[in-house]
Amino acid sequence: MKKLTARRRHPLAAFVVLLLALAATGGLYTALAPADEAQAGSNSAQSLAIEEGKKLYDLGCSSCHGDGGQGxxxxxxxxxxGAASVDFQVGTGRMPLQQPGPQAEEKPTSYTQAEIDQLAAYIASLGPGPSVPEESAYDPADGDAAHGGELFRTNCSQCHNFTGEGGALTAGKEAPNLHDVDPRYMYEVMMTGSGSMPSFPALSDQDRRDIIAWLEEVNTSESASPGGFTLGGYGPVGEGLFAWTFGVVFLVGCAVWIGARSAKARKS
Known part of the structure; x- marks a missing residue:
């Protein structure tokens, strides 16, 4: 006890206590302050993106969609x-519309990716909706192409045909060709829909990834058609019509040739 009392009365005791207090304060600040600062910085960057996105919206979108996105x-x-819809529509050039028509056509985009992100941030601030997916969500390497093929034939082939070649729809519309489409945009349009295409809320994240893997598989240049010439991949109706038309012409030609040979044989 006497030794402890003596140490407390030592001339350097107050200095040592001060050092320990400063070290403890610094340790707590290091552990807690950066997270708060990062959060504050993130909120500030988000607010700036929304502000810049509103300027872009007012300039390029409000004439059709109204002030504040009210329509x-x-x-x-x-x-x-949601942000995913903006990323798809603007990123593929469908928006802003070049001119009124049956549907928004894909074209070179009018905005940089940074500007698209700002527009998406502003639209997302107007109400909750699907967000832009992480790259891992649509990576075809993590998908099951066989299962994706089953899902595609059930949900998508009626419009895009069996291998994603696209096809005509009613009222001057068309289902676009899905070759060389960025997997991110395929994932987003399945989440949000576009034009005549509905969204597919019943599909899970893995289902969407499987469909993308299927399209990547059938549309790669290395994938050979096991049936030979694909005739554009338009499916059994188009291919059957082709076979029927040329088959009938061939049979008629054979009948004419046989009849001519028989008539010549009778004359001789």
Whole structure:
């Protein structure tokens, strides 16, 4: 006890206590402050992106979709469509529309990816909706192509045909060719829909990834058609019509040739 009392009365005791207090304070600040600062920085960056996105929206989108994304006579409401819809529509050049028509056509985009992200941030702030997926969500390497083929034939082939070649729809619309489409956009459009294509909420994240893996598999240049010439891959109706038309012409030709030979034989 006497030794402890003596140490407390030592001239350097107050200095040592001060050092220990400063070290403890610094340790707590290092452990706790950076997270708060990072959160504050993230919120600030998000607010700036929303602000810049609103400027882009007011300049390029509000004439059709109205102030605040509420919609208008020339465009639907964007409240609740989410960032994923903006990333798909603007990233593929479908929006802004070049001119009114049956459907929005794909074309070179008018915005940089940074500007698209800002627009997406602003639209996402108007109401909850699907967010832009992480790269791992649509990586075809993690998909099951066989299962994806079953899902594609059940849900997608009626419009895009069996191998994603695309096809005509009613009222001047068409289902686009899915060759060389960025997997991110395929994933997003299955989440949000586009034009005549509905969204597919019943599909899980893995289901979407499987469909992308199927399309990657059948559309690679190394994938040979086991049936030979694909005739464009338009499916059994188109291929059957081709076979029927040329088959009938061939049979008629054979009948004419046989008849001519028989008539010549009778004359001789």
């Amino acid at each position: 208008g006579s020339d465009g639907p409401s964007l409240v609740g469509v």
